[in-house]
Amino acid sequence: MTDRKKEEIDKRKQFEVEALPHMDALYRTALRMTKNEKDAEDLVQEAFVKAYRFWDKFEPGSNCRAWLFKIMTNIFINDYRSKSRSPMAVNVDDIDDNFLYGQLAVGGKEENPEQDLFNKIFDDDVKKAIENLPDDFRLVVMLSFLEGFSYQEIAEIADLQLGTVKSRLHRGRKLLQKELYDYAIKNGYVKDNV
Amino acid sequence: MINCHQALSLLQDILDKEASEIDEKEVRAHLERCSECFGKFKLEESIHAFLKEKVKVVNEDIKTSPKLESLKSNILTKLDDIDKEDGSSNTGFFKNPTRLVISVAALIVLIGIAVFSAAFYKHQEYYIAIEKAHWSVDSKPELKLVSSSPDDICSQIYSTYNFNLAEENSGYKLVSTHKETLQDVEFEHLIYTNEDEDYISVLITDAGDFELPPDIIDKAQTINNREIYDHNCRGCRLIFQKIGSLMVITASTNSQFDLMSFDPLAQSI
Numbered sequence: 001m002t003d004r005k006k007e008e009i010d011k012r013k014q015f016e017v018e019a020l021p022h023m024d025a026l027y028r029t030a031l032r033m034t035k036n037e038k039d040a041e042d043l044v045q046e047a048f049v050k051a052y053r054f055w056d057k058f059e060p061g062s063n064c065r066a067w068l069f070k071i072m073t074n075i076f077i078n079d080y081r082s083k084s085r086s087p088m089a090v091n092v093d094d095i096d097d098n099f100l101y102g103q104l105a106v107g108g109k110e111e112n113p114e115q116d117l118f119n120k121i122f123d124d125d126v127k128k129a130i131e132n133l134p135d136d137f138r139l140v141v142m143l144s145f146l147e148g149f150s151y152q153e154i155a156e157i158a159d160l161q162l163g164t165v166k167s168r169l170h171r172g173r174k175l176l177q178k179e180l181y182d183y184a185i186k187n188g189y190v191k192d193n194v
Numbered sequence: 195m196i197n198c199h200q201a202l203s204l205l206q207d208i209l210d211k212e213a214s215e216i217d218e219k220e221v222r223a224h225l226e227r228c229s230e231c232f233g234k235f236k237l238e239e240s241i242h243a244f245l246k247e248k249v250k251v252v253n254e255d256i257k258t259s260p261k262l263e264s265l266k267s268n269i270l271t272k273l274d275d276i277d278k279e280d281g282s283s284n285t286g287f288f289k290n291p292t293r294l295v296i297s298v299a300a301l302i303v304l305i306g307i308a309v310f311s312a313a314f315y316k317h318q319e320y321y322i323a324i325e326k327a328h329w330s331v332d333s334k335p336e337l338k339l340v341s342s343s344p345d346d347i348c349s350q351i352y353s354t355y356n357f358n359l360a361e362e363n364s365g366y367k368l369v370s371t372h373k374e375t376l377q378d379v380e381f382e383h384l385i386y387t388n389e390d391e392d393y394i395s396v397l398i399t400d401a402g403d404f405e406l407p408p409d410i411i412d413k414a415q416t417i418n419n420r421e422i423y424d425h426n427c428r429g430c431r432l433i434f435q436k437i438g439s440l441m442v443i444t445a446s447t448n449s450q451f452d453l454m455s456f457d458p459l460a461q462s463i
Contacts, residue, residue, distance in 0.1 A: 008277055015273070023266060028256040041265050048269045052276055118244050126248040144210065145249045151212055170206055176245060 015055055019048065022065045026072055029142050033076055035131050043080055047072035066149065070157045073139065077158075081135045121180055129179035137172035144169055196220050201231050208235075209242045379403065381443070394446045394453075402439030 026047060030040035051058075051071050058067055133141060139158060143149045149157065154165045196204075201224045207213035208221060225232045256262075373380055381397040413424040421436040433453040435442040444453045 008280060012273065012277060020266070020269070023269070024257060024262060027262065027265060028253045031256060032253070037261060041261065041268070044265060045269055045272060049272050049276065052273055115240075118240075121248075123248065123252045126245075127252045130249065130252070142249075145246050146253055151210070166206065169210070173206075173242075173245070177241060 011055055015052055018064050019051055019055075019068060022068050023048070025065065025147060026068060029069070029147060030072065030076070032130060032142050032146075033135070033139060034080055039080060043072060043076060046075050046079075050075065063153070065147075066153050066157055069143065069147070069149070070159075073157050074159075076139075121184065125180060125183045129176050129183065132179055133172055133175055137168050137175060140165055140168045141172040141176065196224050198224075198228060198231050201225070201228070202234065205235065205238055209238060379441075381441075394444065397443040398440065400440045402441075 023044065026044050027040060030043045030047075031037065034040045034043055047068060051068055054071075058064065130138060130141070140154055140160075143154045143157060144151075151162055151165050151169075154160070154169075155162045158165070160168075201221050204213055204217050204221050208218055213221070221235075225235055373382060379399050379401045381399045383395065383397050387394075415422050419437060423434040423436075425432040425434070433444045435444070446453060
């Protein structure tokens with residue numbers, strides 16, 4: 001066997017052991033980001049193809065999962081994200097930081113007013129609320145909530161400043177809360193106090 | 195002791211477990227004194243826990259999705275293709291006209307026509323692509339110029355960075371400087387970026403012996419003693435400027451950015 005051939009087999013083996021097990025995680029984030037299975041599959045495939053081609057650039061011992069997410073995020077931002085790129089169109093600043101606190105505190109005298117609301121929110125409501133977040137916010141929320149990446153890791157994955165990660169996460173969180181609260185009111189789970 | 199405002203400003207860090215031990219201690223001490231903040235924190239903590247849990251739950255079904263198996267086998271097939279491509283110069287390789295040209299050139303090199311071989315290598319060296327070379331969690335991504343095929347210049351610039359035509363070209367700042375060697379000439383490589391994550395790459399040398407091959411020049415002009423050469427490739431632009439012994443190469447991920455306006459002798463971009 002030639003050295004070249006052997007090198008290739010080693011590379012392949014290494015890739016399958018180190019990178020491939022992260023496929024599930026990449027896929028679920030891809031699915032939430034693209035909002036459809038076909039695009040999610042394409043995105044994950046593209047990410048792995050690119051990762052494999054650039055495998056020699058991966059530093060052994062560094063965080064492979066973050067590296068793969070970075071590659072996938074790049075592809076998503078460039079090729080998949082909705083063309084109408086207007087995260088700022090959503091006026092998050094209108095939402096008071098203590099929005100939900102105000103709503104719930106007025107509502108009832110119970111010990112844990114929020115529990116009542118939580119019990120009535122369906123998984124599908126949450127799914128919809130996540131998908132309604134603007135791309136930029138959804139990305140950081142998914143990376144933080146679902147994948148458990150730190151601020152620093154998210155900054156590197158999404159090529160953002162640390163402060164931008166924090167503010168997007170903050171706004172994403174507020175939007176998610178407002179979105180869910182609006183569902184709850186629309187469906188009559190809670191009474192609107194405003 | 196911290197006040198309510200300071201405590202609330204640390205709320206998110208605490209929820210995300212990013213606050214320092216000292217900050218967290220301060221905040222907890224504040225919460226014991228302040229029932230208003232205590233209420234807010236308690237509510238936010240339970241909402242956070244709820245949302246985090248829900249986000250996990252709603253994504254749980256993906257784990258058992260039959261899609262994953264087919265996705266995995268598709269990926270493995272793609273990897274096989276890449277292995278084959280790398281392993282031998284198969285027929286698919288020649289379907290790409292650029293590769294065909296390069297391969298023909300390579301063949302000529304092989305049969306030893308020295309003039310051609312020199313031209314070929316020289317040619318290759320001038321094609322510059324931007325890519326992230328080293329990446330690790332502990333360090334900011336580094337950018338590196340590498341020799342590549344002409345098609346790669348664009349595809350890599352396009353695919354590596356967020357790229358938006360409509361955005362304004364203001365607010366660039368220097369993010370990295372390092373040495374880069376192109377055709378045995380050492381360049382200082384400066385990388386600028388703005389808030390929109392557009393990148394401008396600038397390579398400067400005053401070695402004076404860096405020469406451009408005429409066949410990559412689309413347009414040549416002289417403005418104020420600056421010899422300016424354009425190289426275009428699918429909408430992507432590289433500008434070579436020669437001022438005495440100085441050679442400056444600029445490229446940007448933002449096609450709206452006027453590279454011609456970049457005066458290498460000015461202090462900042």
